[in-house]
Amino acid sequence: MKILVCISKTPDTTAKIAFTDNNTKFATAGVQWIINPYDEWYALIRAIEIKEKDSSASITLVNVGGVDAEPIIRKALALGGDEAIRISHDPQESYDTAVQISAIAKDGGFDLILTGRETIDYLGSSVGGMLSEMLDLPYVAMATKLELTGKTATVTREIEGGVEICEVELPVVISCQKGMAEARIPNMRGIMAARTKPLKVVEPIAVEAMTSTLSFELPPPKAGVKLVDADNVEELVRLLHDEAKVI
Amino acid sequence: MPVLVFIDQSEGQVKKASLEALTYGAKLAEQLGTHAEGVLLGKVTEDPSLLGKYGVKKIHHVDHDELTHLDSQVYTKVIAEVATSMGAKLIIFSNNADGKTIAPRLSVKLKAALVTGAIALPETGDGFMVRKNVFSGKAFANISLKTDIKIIALNPNAYKIVSGEGTAEVVSFAAQIESPKVKVTQTDKITGSVPLSEAERVVSAGRGLKGPENWGMIEELAEELNAALACSRPVADTNWRPHHEHVGQTGLAIAPNLYIAIGISGAIQHLAGVNRSKVIVVINKDAEAPFFKAADYGIVGDAFEIVPKLTAAIKNKKANG
Numbered sequence: 001m002k003i004l005v006c007i008s009k010t011p012d013t014t015a016k017i018a019f020t021d022n023n024t025k026f027a028t029a030g031v032q033w034i035i036n037p038y039d040e041w042y043a044l045i046r047a048i049e050i051k052e053k054d055s056s057a058s059i060t061l062v063n064v065g066g067v068d069a070e071p072i073i074r075k076a077l078a079l080g081g082d083e084a085i086r087i088s089h090d091p092q093e094s095y096d097t098a099v100q101i102s103a104i105a106k107d108g109g110f111d112l113i114l115t116g117r118e119t120i121d122y123l124g125s126s127v128g129g130m131l132s133e134m135l136d137l138p139y140v141a142m143a144t145k146l147e148l149t150g151k152t153a154t155v156t157r158e159i160e161g162g163v164e165i166c167e168v169e170l171p172v173v174i175s176c177q178k179g180m181a182e183a184r185i186p187n188m189r190g191i192m193a194a195r196t197k198p199l200k201v202v203e204p205i206a207v208e209a210m211t212s213t214l215s216f217e218l219p220p221p222k223a224g225v226k227l228v229d230a231d232n233v234e235e236l237v238r239l240l241h242d243e244a245k246v247i
Numbered sequence: 248m249p250v251l252v253f254i255d256q257s258e259g260q261v262k263k264a265s266l267e268a269l270t271y272g273a274k275l276a277e278q279l280g281t282h283a284e285g286v287l288l289g290k291v292t293e294d295p296s297l298l299g300k301y302g303v304k305k306i307h308h309v310d311h312d313e314l315t316h317l318d319s320q321v322y323t324k325v326i327a328e329v330a331t332s333m334g335a336k337l338i339i340f341s342n343n344a345d346g347k348t349i350a351p352r353l354s355v356k357l358k359a360a361l362v363t364g365a366i367a368l369p370e371t372g373d374g375f376m377v378r379k380n381v382f383s384g385k386a387f388a389n390i391s392l393k394t395d396i397k398i399i400a401l402n403p404n405a406y407k408i409v410s411g412e413g414t415a416e417v418v419s420f421a422a423q424i425e426s427p428k429v430k431v432t433q434t435d436k437i438t439g440s441v442p443l444s445e446a447e448r449v450v451s452a453g454r455g456l457k458g459p460e461n462w463g464m465i466e467e468l469a470e471e472l473n474a475a476l477a478c479s480r481p482v483a484d485t486n487w488r489p490h491h492e493h494v495g496q497t498g499l500a501i502a503p504n505l506y507i508a509i510g511i512s513g514a515i516q517h518l519a520g521v522n523r524s525k526v527i528v529v530i531n532k533d534a535e536a537p538f539f540k541a542a543d544y545g546i547v548g549d550a551f552e553i554v555p556k557l558t559a560a561i562k563n564k565k566a567n568g
Binding site: 124130140210212219228230241 | 257262264316318319320323342343344345347348349350351352353354355356358359360361362363364376379380381382383385386387388389390391392393394428429430431432433434435436437441442443444445448472490491493496497498504505515516519522525526528529539540541542543544545546547548549552553556557560561563564
């Protein structure tokens with residue numbers, strides 16, 4: 001069982017969101033970087049759980065990013081990845097990322113390719129789907145559960161107002177979200193071992209971009225909360241009806 | 248060159264998110280001086296021609312048993328065939344679970360630029376620019392789409408459904424359907440409640456409720472408002488409430504018209520899932536709760552006293568106007 005887990009570097013969930021260069025670039029000063037939570041807590045940890053049950057399984061991590069992504073790659077190795085590949089490139093769009101990863105995945109013989117549901121910065125939720133089309137593999141998005149029986153994956157995915165359970169033969173691409181696994185923290189043994197695990201750096205391939213980000217904007221600040229007295233809930237109902245017009 | 252809208256159905260019912268996509272697609276077609284058509288896969292219970300009231304002129308219906316459930320490979324091939332046959336240059340999806348599964352595949356297949364999570368109509372005067380949510384709804388990005396064919400996945404609840412007069416011409420589209428590799432064995436729907444992702448009003452509660460036994464008053468308020476129920480992460484993690492009700496950074500991101508947060512302090516990760524709500528009401532006994540900074544209306548006080556009073560006041564308002 002060969003598992004490929006795609007990991008992305010994102011700003012910490014509490015990072016201040018601001019932009020520089022005339023609102024064309026994310027302001028990285030002082031930002032803490034983490035493994036995208038969906039990639040880590042759900043995709044990677046589920047892969048580790050699978051490996052714990054099946055000792056023949058191996059986990060390869062892939063990241064498209066600069067040398068500044070190496071700390072998060074080492075953390076993923078400390079959690080339980082076996083080896084990592086960093087494609088040395090600053091991707092500008094999901095398509096670019098997917099092309100780079102597909103080049104690794106094409107000849108890798110992976111049974112299972114896991115991604116997070118989306119990255120918490122650009123909210124694309126696209127890399128998994130694009131990758132599956134490039135590799136001509138089935139794709140299940142937004143999975144909340146994954147069980148393996150031999151070469152069959154049983155996957156639960158979220159749909160509007162419920163869940164759908166499906167079966168698919170490996171190899172398959174799956175994007176993961178909450179429910180898949182419980183978050184863990186790396187232990188000291190993992191951290192020590194991660195230092196010597198292989199991290200291969202490869203060159204990117206040239207991609208013609210299909211989109212470009214022209215600018216960012218912050219939402220206008222809220223006007224401020226209108227407080228209503230606890231003894232006067234009728235006033236709140238009136239405001240929601242007459243002013244906000246939502247009830 | 249018409250706009251093509253993917254019409255998503257589940258168990259024969261066209262989803263609300265698709266009605267938004269249809270309205271959006273029709274409006275965009277008008278903006279570009281063309282018309283919109285729809286593509287519908289699988290069986291539906293209602294007559295598809297009625298979808299014409301959302302502004303589409305024609306619906307390509309591929310009625311086939313193998314299309315009852317989503318398999319992204321099968322769906323992508325069929326939609327690509329329809330799009331190519333009609334020369335569509337713009338394809339609209341809802342950015343819901345199915346849209347997120349199909350649109351990226353189609354983007355690769357048709358070499359079409361994709362923007363997911365669009366929140367408004369594109370600016371098409373000079374180039375083609377779409378605005379989308381980024382950084383968990385804490386900012387917007389303006390994305391330029393540079394290819395001949397373009398795909399937009401519209402965020403649910405970002406565009407208001409408009410219906411008028413009109414019926415659509417329904418044409419059955421003969422496509423080669425392969426057997427799906429993803430085989431759906433079971434569908435579990437929570438019956439009798441509004442799906443959280445589609446709800447226009449949401450009542451949400453957090454640890455301030457002290458225990459799962461206290462949710463009765465929350466359910467009553469939600470019922471009175473015809474609202475869906477949601478909760479904060481600690482509440483889902485301690486199994487007070489089911490995981491599918493969890494909204495926030497790692498749960499569901501929602502954008503209802505009204506979000507009422509009861510006993511939730513408003514951690515930044517929670518706000519990331521709800522900050523696209525149009526109106527936020529916060530009820531919390533701690534006046535310093537960070538949620539008040541993100542709220543439109545607030546009451547500082549004890550939820551156990553305020554919530555039943557609020558339910559009664561709404562009931563009263565409905566009765567007396």
